[in-house]
Amino acid sequence: MRYLIGTLVMILAFAALPIYSYAAADPNRLVGTQWKLLRYGAVDSPTQPVGEQPITLIFSAQSVGGTGSCNTYGGNYRVEGQEISFSNIFSTLIACQPEAIAKQEQAYFQALRKATRYRIVDGLLIISYGANEALVFTRLLNFADSTWRLIAFGEREIALVPLEESLITLRFRAESVGGSSGCNTYKATPIYRQEALRFEQITSTQMACSEALMMQERAYLEALSAVRSYRIVDGLLVLNYGADGRLIFERVPTFTEWAWQLTAYGAPNALNPAVGEITLRFAERRASGSTGCNQYSATFEVSGDSLSFRAPISTRRACETPALSQQEQAFLKALEGVTHYSELGEELTLYYGANERLIFKRAQ
Template identity: 30%
Template sequence: MAILLAACLISAGCVTENAGNESAATLPGTAWSLQSYIDADGSMTTVLQGTEITLIFSQEENTTGGYTGCNHYGGSYRVNGEAIEITSIHQTLRLCTEPEGVMVQEGAYLAALASAATYAVDAEGRLILSDSTGRPLLTYEPLPAEAPPAQVGTSWHLLTYADDNRTRVSILPGTTITLIFDDEKNFTGSAGCNHYGGSYRVDGETFSTDSIFRTEMYCLEPEGVMEQEDAYLAALKAAAAYKVDAEGRLILFDASGMPVLFYEQVIPPEDLPLVDTRWVLEAFSPGGDTVSSVIAGSQVTLAFSGDGRIAGSGGCNSYGGSYRVNGEAIEITSINRTLKYCLEPEGVTEQENTYFELLESSAEYRIEKERLLLFDASGAMVLTFRAGS
């Protein structure tokens, strides 16, 4: 798959010996991102915001290809000194409507690519393709060879995703979709309604996921949130490659090389203190591998004071109790609560009872940035909180 060649850029390992033509040796095995192109009026124009156009030269076969911002394309190329000829250009036949002008941009780009007659790599490392008169047509920057994004503790917010029609769309207002790499093998996040998790593997620029699970809430608002969640998780499951672009965005590609998920990195705060932080329950695990989100319309909270007391809301009743910590060990005892019985939202009282049972079973805690994790004596994670306002 051509897109995966992006790992090999302008480096000593990509340059073959060619004493008479150093410039020509810079192309095989390199990958480039378009910055500007000549439009139908003959003016140099920057690439539309929210699109990326790539050009990738194969290492050995004199073939080239990439992504136009809507379609994938390929062709052949030949160099002789500073002369270049790109021929037999072909492309897929998708029609994209967003962002406005993307198809016009694609047509202008491919026309300019077919007209390229010379090339040069300037002092800033940019690739410039020009026509036979020497007029610049296309200006590229090298795609950076980034370290894998899947480092412990990195967090990402989804910006856009490819829907069922393979059209790139923004996430719904009022929703947040996250991807968090917890360690070298596992990830978690919020899909907008449910929490999800799974395992992943990185090999070079290839990226694959496995065993994706999610909680079983059904959200009615905002309209379309469940369809968005399904499309997101399907795209994540289909991810086959990744890169981090020059703007620091994480982009996941499917097996065809089409970008399907665009994220921006979230720099999390330092670990929050256990005491004097208001913790809001996100998910709980009543047993086995089952993970449940908090019932929509309910909120469960937990606060630790400096005098060994806890307080909060179980979603229906207020409660209090005592706690003791020793290193990462924690013991929560003497839980007392008010005696209300709540009918709405449905199931909130049963959820509250389960919460108190799990809270009392806590034997270990861990704080990861703005998240508090409680584990039972067997080491199973039973409660997950996030810092609230």
């Protein structure tokens, strides 16, 4: 009954707000999904991966990445219907030990290169390759260090978007969650069990706001306390509560919260190691850092996996060597040509030109 009353109150209070439109989710959509390898090889006698590091596959809008048996890797992919292909697979060059781990990683990379078709069945991603062989993955849902922004709330038929002047966020940490409830900040303890999820010990600050914001905040925190399960649909986090209530979040990029240092740049099959300390930091709508011999800055825009930088400017100090000067020019030109990005653990990859990339590691 209290959910019905809460919903009616929200409708009366926010009658002028636009209704959120639920789009039919594509069950085979790959963009924004993350997977862990369960088995590979012949369908009738598959092999289970060995080693401590899981083999993962992460799909961005135009690229893939993940971890092999001991290296991180990246590449491109193409989907047409149920057909899939991977190209330009590259990886770091750590020597895997023992030899079985190295062979497993190479077998995995070769399987990706031979991939022909895919399907998603009962939550498993099955990628076919070779003669009746398959890579079988399970969905990897890693909330740690992720931040989400509320874009809709309420029951399915009458879900509303948040008030324009409010920002409601949900930030996951190792053993806690928190964020902004539109007016105040809050904290809670998440309890996971497969796809079941609930939040306990919810506390918040007590700052007074406008009546509309306070009413929205109460509705959000009440819904959060009633959450019992979650789903990831087309890259959106959907928290289910009550009879038919949903809190719908979109992921907020976290790379802007860190400082980064360039490790390599160029084409994937001919990466140039970065010389000196080339850095990248983000603040508000501006990026800045060092080119190795000058300071630079540029405005940036990010939307989903798309990222662009506009009109980088820099100081004009002469570099110590011609090689450093050439590297600086190449870096600034590449930065201006960036079109999208991928973030995997402590590695950030910016894509530009004809499948070229700037590869950064998280700075200490």
